[in-house]
Amino acid sequence: MSRGVDALIFSEATSADAFAARFAASDESTARLLSAVVCHMHDLIKEFRPSQDQWRKVIDFLTDVGHASDERRQEWVLLSDLTGASALVEEINSRRPKGATPNTIRGPFFRTDAPERKRDSSISLDGVGEPLLVAGRVVDLDGEPVAGAEIITWQANAQGYYENQQPDLQPEFNLRGLFQADAAGRFGYRSVRPAGYSVPHDGPVGRLLADAGYPLHRPAHLHFQIRAAGFETITTHIYDGGDPRLGEDALFGVRPELVRPFEPVELEGQAAWRVTIEFVMVRAKPGRTR
Numbered sequence: 001m002s003r004g005v006d007a008l009i010f011s012e013a014t015s016a017d018a019f020a021a022r023f024a025a026s027d028e029s030t031a032r033l034l035s036a037v038v039c040h041m042h043d044l045i046k047e048f049r050p051s052q053d054q055w056r057k058v059i060d061f062l063t064d065v066g067h068a069s070d071e072r073r074q075e076w077v078l079l080s081d082l083t084g085a086s087a088l089v090e091e092i093n094s095r096r097p098k099g100a101t102p103n104t105i106r107g108p109f110f111r112t113d114a115p116e117r118k119r120d121s122s123i124s125l126d127g128v129g130e131p132l133l134v135a136g137r138v139v140d141l142d143g144e145p146v147a148g149a150e151i152i153t154w155q156a157n158a159q160g161y162y163e164n165q166q167p168d169l170q171p172e173f174n175l176r177g178l179f180q181a182d183a184a185g186r187f188g189y190r191s192v193r194p195a196g197y198s199v200p201h202d203g204p205v206g207r208l209l210a211d212a213g214y215p216l217h218r219p220a221h222l223h224f225q226i227r228a229a230g231f232e233t234i235t236t237h238i239y240d241g242g243d244p245r246l247g248e249d250a251l252f253g254v255r256p257e258l259v260r261p262f263e264p265v266e267l268e269g270q271a272a273w274r275v276t277i278e279f280v281m282v283r284a285k286p287g288r289t290r
């Protein structure tokens with residue numbers, strides 16, 4: 001698109017165009033994306049009209065986010081997660097037919113090396129917490145079992161902490177496991193009922209949102225990744241239907257079909273909980289499993 005020389009003179013009215021014009025006739029998607037980002041940023045500045053000091057604080061915040069990120073902690077991802085950006089990107093990229101289990105974000109506590117465990121074994125290596133029985137089935141959209149599907153699970157403990165957050169307090173791989181569905185698509189294991197937890201609020205992102213009165217809570221949930229040859233991989237949560245704070249998940253993962261009741265049962269003379277789950281997989285398009 002050709003632009004007259006007047007449009008290139010930087011002013012409040014022309015600021016975004018003045019930026020975009022410098023890409024000349026570039027049709028690169030990066031150029032188009034950058035132009036759009038800058039256009040939205042200029043619109044925001046024009047709407048809120050920050051002082052130079054206020055703008056400096058914005059830059060200081062972003063600087064702090066970078067400084068708080070290292071190989072163990074990713075504050076940028078936290079910013080993306082807590083603003084709903086991660087959930088939106090997931091939603092756009094993994095839209096599934098009605099009846100299929102939706103994807104949600106994987107979150108920061110996933111480990112790729114969860115140990116393989118036997119059917120009906122316990123993933124609670126320290127046994128601390130109220131016993132939970134998980135019984136599930138993996139099926140396709142026609143309700144047919146997906147035999148041999150791999151189910152990876154990971155969850156917080158009864159205090160709301162993941163094993164890799166407390167390497168000195170919890171056994172390695174506590175509350176993690178990899179299971180294989182049988183010929184009927186069934187799987188099952190024992191665990192403990194997880195607690196909800198707060199996302200980190202000791203860094204710049206959590207502090208900013210908490211100071212603004214924004215809830216940083218995650219309702220109690222189990223994480224799952226389900227893989228099977230020829231099917232799209234599912235990465236999702238199952239939420240404890242009894243958690244009173246389901247409506248304010250800080251990471252925007254709650255979908256009605258992912259909320260399941262945790263029912264009281266008796267297990268070997270002890271009070272326990274039971275949750276039943278069905279994962280519905282979608283056949284992968286050629287060359288795509290995700």
Ligand SMILES: [Fe+2]
Nearest residue numbers: 107156221223
């Ligand atoms: Fe989690």
